[in-house]
Structure formats: structure tokens, C-alpha cells
Amino acid sequence: MNSQPDARPDARPDAVPAEPGSPAWWQARYAERERRRPRQGGLTLDRITAGALELADREGLEALTMRRLGEHLQVRHTSLYRHVASREELLIETVDHMLGEIRLPSLDGDWRAGLEAGAREFRRVLAAHPAVVPLLTAGQLLGPNALRAREHALAELLAHGWAPRPAVHVYLTVTHFVIGAAVLDSAGAARTAGQRAAMAELFASLSPRTHPVVHRHAELLNSLDPQAEFDFGLRTLLHGLDHPQSEEAPV
Incomplete structure (x- = not known):
């Protein structure tokens, strides 16, 4: 009997297919x-x-x-x-x-603004489907729609004067930032108002002798919502990018 009820009923038992997502x-x-x-x-x-x-x-x-x-x-x-x-x-x-729901933005004009728009659009789609977000790390994103986004972003960066190697670094860095933020949010890192209040209470209860900074800033440490954290992180990341013309990766 097939121990995997969700496998193809007529699959050959001796077949060794490639790992899905590879x-x-x-x-x-x-x-x-x-x-x-x-x-x-x-x-x-x-x-x-x-x-x-x-x-x-x-x-x-x-x-x-x-x-x-x-x-x-x-x-x-x-x-x-x-x-x-x-x-x-x-x-x-x-x-x-x-x-495939991602609407690809144009990077005409300011490439940073274009990358920011693309990252926010990516986040919008992931936020609309939180149950599926954990699957982003289950396999490599190499399907038709993933490659469509990759092709678009890299072509736009190259058109704005980026050399190939740093363009790839920029694309992957921004993409991984968005995915990381979405995975953390879907895994419970996003906190409700009640959860933030409980954490602030915990921090405030810590001894100022052992945790003076955390104790002093208990409210501030739990005042930001995930969107505010994402906004700050994305803008900091984008504004930290130079525009190298060589093949050297950005440092």
C-alpha cells in the first residue's frame, strides 16, 4: 500500500524523481x-x-x-x-x-524608487496569502512567475547602469529582505497590541540593575508595528546602496 496518500497513484515505486522545487x-x-x-x-x-x-x-x-x-x-x-x-x-x-499576482513596477527614473515599489508590491502579495508564506523556503523560487520577476528586476537594474554582478547582489538582497520579513511575520513575530503590551510589561518588570536599557525603553521596544519596522528596514537598505559601475560586488 502506498504510504503517501497524496502521491500520484500510478507512480513507479522504483522511480527516483528530482526533489520538487529543485x-x-x-x-x-x-x-x-x-x-x-x-x-x-x-x-x-x-x-x-x-x-x-x-x-x-x-x-x-x-x-x-x-x-x-x-x-x-x-x-x-x-x-x-x-x-x-x-x-x-x-x-x-x-x-x-x-x-504571479505581483505587478511588476517600472524602474524608469529613480531606480531606488522602483526597487522600493517592487519590494512593497512583493510584500503586499505575501501579506494577502500568509498561509502560503512559509512555503517560500520549501523550494527554490524558479517557476515561471518567479523567473518573470527576476528577469524584470535584473533587466531594469542593468538598464540603469548597474554592472551584472552588483545588480544580482542588489536584487537578491532586496528580495531576501522582503521574504525574511514576511516569514517572520507569518511565524508569529508580528505582535498584536495585546502582545506588545504584555512584552512591555515584562521588560518594565526587569531589574534596572541587570537590564537598565531594556527596562528604561520598555514601551519603545514594543511600540512599532511590523509595517513600520519594514518601512525603516527597506529604506535603510536601499539608501545604503551605492551605484557601482564595476563588476565588484557592493560592500
């Missing part, structure tokens, strides 16, 4: 999409991943199983396996579908 897996997925002809009026990967995102938003990630998704889409769950071989593959594809 470069080799994505390469195989791209090749498969080139070969496959869509069925007229049939189930599509886009419909599947859109439904998966809706289900995760509404019921949480744990509810997103192949059987439950089939019910949500009103199709036999076995028909999903023509497009994704397992729940793990479904999750990877759903993340990329989410990234």
Missing part, C-alpha cells in the same frame, strides 16, 4: 510543459493552483490536500495527478502561482 525538477517541469498539449475545456495547472491558493487562504495550509482540493474544484482528485504528482509538487506550484 533546479532539476523545474527543468523537467518546463520540458514537460513544452511537450504537453492542453485539453480543450479540461483541467489546467493554472486552475488547480488558483484553487489551491483559495483553499489555503480560507482553510489554512494543513487543509490543502489533493482530496480536499478535488472537492473544492468539484473534480475527481485523481485527475489532479495529471498535473502534479504529489501534494509537495502542488505546494511548490501554488507558491509560483501566488507570485
